[in-house]
Amino acid sequence: MGAESTVSGAEIGHFDALARQWWDEDGDFKALHRINPVRIQYIRDQIQAHFGIEVGAPKPLKGLSILDIGCGGGLIAEPLARLGAEVIGIDASADAIGIARSHGAKLGIQYQNTAPEDLGGQRFDCVLSMEVIEHVEDTELFMEATAALIRPGGLFVGATLNRTLKSLALGKIAAEYVLGWVPPGTHDWRKFVRPSEFASLLRRAGLQVSDFTGISFRALEGDWTLSRDLGINYMLAAAKPGGE
Amino acid sequence: MIVGGGLVGAALCVALAQAGLEVVVIDRVDQRGQLDAGFDGRASAIAQAPKRMLSHLGIWEHLAEATPILDIRVADGASKLFLHYDHTEIGDAPLGYMVENRHMRSALFQALRPHPGVTYIAPAEITGVERAPEGARLTLSDGRTFNAPLVIGADGRQSYLRGQTDIALTRWSYKQTAIVCTIAHEKPHNNVAHEHFLPSGPFAILPISGNRSSIVWTERVGLVPDIMELDDAGFLDALGQRFGDFLGALSLAGPRWTYPLDLQFAHRCIDKRLALVGDAAHGMHPIAGQGLNLGLRDVAALAEVVIEAHRLGLDIGAAHILERYDRWRRFDAMLMLSLTDGINRLFSNDIAPVRLARDVGLALVNRSGPLKRFFMRHAMGEAGRLPKLLKGEPV
Secondary structure (H helix, E strand, O other): OOOOOOOOOOHHHHHHHHHOOOOOOOOHHHHHHHHHHHHHHHHHHHHHHHHOOOOOOOOOOOOOOOEEEEOOOOHHHHHHHOOOOOEEEEOHHHHHHHHHHHOOOOOOOEEEEOHHHHHHOOOOEEEEEOOHHOOOOOOHHHHHHHHHHHEEEEEEEEEEOOHHHHHHHHHHHHHHHHOOOOOOOOOOOHHHOOOOHHHHHHHHHEEEEEEEEEEEEEOOOOEEEEEEEOOOOOEEEEEEEOOO | OEEEOOHHHHHHHHHHOOOOOOOEEOOOOOOOOOOOOOOOEEEEEEHEEEEEEEEHOOOOOHHHOOOEEOOEEEEOOOOEEEEEHHHHOOOOOOOOOEEEHHHHHHHHHHHOOOOOOOEOOOOOEEEEEEOOOEEEEEEEOOOOOEEOOEEEEEOOOHHHHHEEEEEEEEEEEEEEEHHHEEEOOOOOOOOOOEEEEOOOOOEEEEEEOOOEEEEEEEEEEEHHHHHHOOOHHHHHHHHHHHHHOOOEEEEEEEOEEEEEEEEEEEEEOEEEEEEHOOOOOOOHHHHHHOOOHHHHHHHHHHHHHHHHHOOOOOOOHHHHHHHHHHHHHHHHHHHHHHHHHHHHHHOOOOOHHHHHHHHHHHHHHOHHHHHHHHHHHHHOOOOOOOOHHHHHOOO
């Protein structure tokens, strides 16, 4: 890895210990499995809208190249590959990459234990960074390296946690210590990113934000849904100008 | 993979195949072309919401005949107080339809035929099922094996798949047997269904095509052998005493059948890589004609959950996907089980105070518009958060 790195050492150690459990639906990543369907829905719908793909096509992402930065055990890479995309997943944790490779062996996904700034020269139709930026040391450098991997006319989709009192109470304290949805120490609230901060990082990297959408937990139904409330978890889409 | 190709299993297969999923159906008997009334002489009530789903799935158009129910008259034994459900009270649509099971079966298999993604294997005996974190595998007695991310148990009350799990089952017998037969009568039924609450159990007259009705005669278990041993004339005589003479002379239009009645419900309708639908998840008293309707509502909910997951490229057999189905169905299934159980208990006796209470209750329900409309809407399958297929919409 180069002298300048976007990866935080303490953060990687934390995820290595958990890597084995990526696919245990009742394990430490239980909450991630539950929240995953709405994330995939958002990614699929944003890609369909951006690239003008017909809704309801059997393999809607066929022919698109997607880079998933911080792919973890492959929870997002696998469904996207099943929808027809050519997916490359990268992660700073070698354990997670090992798990992802063995779990999704049949899906033709390429997994690499590397960082975005080391992929130099490659271009993708779509680059994802789901819940990564809040674990990154130098967000400016990370966003620059990420944007460089998107082809002109391509799409960026990101997700993170907002830095609000509500996210401190629910996204950090309640989720880690009270409800036990994610292991304690998963998140450092001070590194959470406000939508305005994320947007300005994207702008400086040359991307144009096209959508913000929140994710809310419905206690009554016991599931997650897309919403307008950006107060805790939110996702965004941004286009890279240019292309045909 | 669906185990069981009965009405519920086949309907689910149509719904999934139309959404582009590959489906393997495995059944103990080959039900294709079983049009003979000797194979299954029953008829089923189909409520409006399941009817919309069957229309949307292109099944209804293949039905040889379906008889609209325009009016339901409920009478309590000899008492004159009765409850009258008239379809004009909640709009123009019929309250439901009577469909002979053999016609439904034929329509389902016609709707299945054009789908290349469907593999139908029957007759076949399953000798083993493995459900691992990465998928399910079924082994047949001839050694063939089938793998899928999800196996669906549509294999009825004695579900083999349910038996392979530790899902708790609550069941009790009603100590009643249903005698089922088809009769022809002199006068037209005018699309009216009748339910007489007799001390030994409910007696239902359900209109089917022509001057014919399907009879569901609930009787105490001990009396049933004697009734079944009667010759046709004797049987018609006993039936006539309960039926009355308002439709003129009666004759038998098919064989007589008996079905022991019990209630059973599985405490969960999912397990690792397994989902249960229809009678495999819940068997109930036929008192309100809700068994198949409940099964078809399972179909609508499970199809929606599975198809949505499939369209997101998700693992359709993952626990968090199946939990959505379980949560969605549990309330509805419990409500119908307890309603049908409660009604049967309330009416299957002849104790004076209970009689009085229920007569007054029936009269009150009859006079209270909102309460009656609630019961009617629920019996028509309109209550609760509806799966899209029950609204006649694509998933």
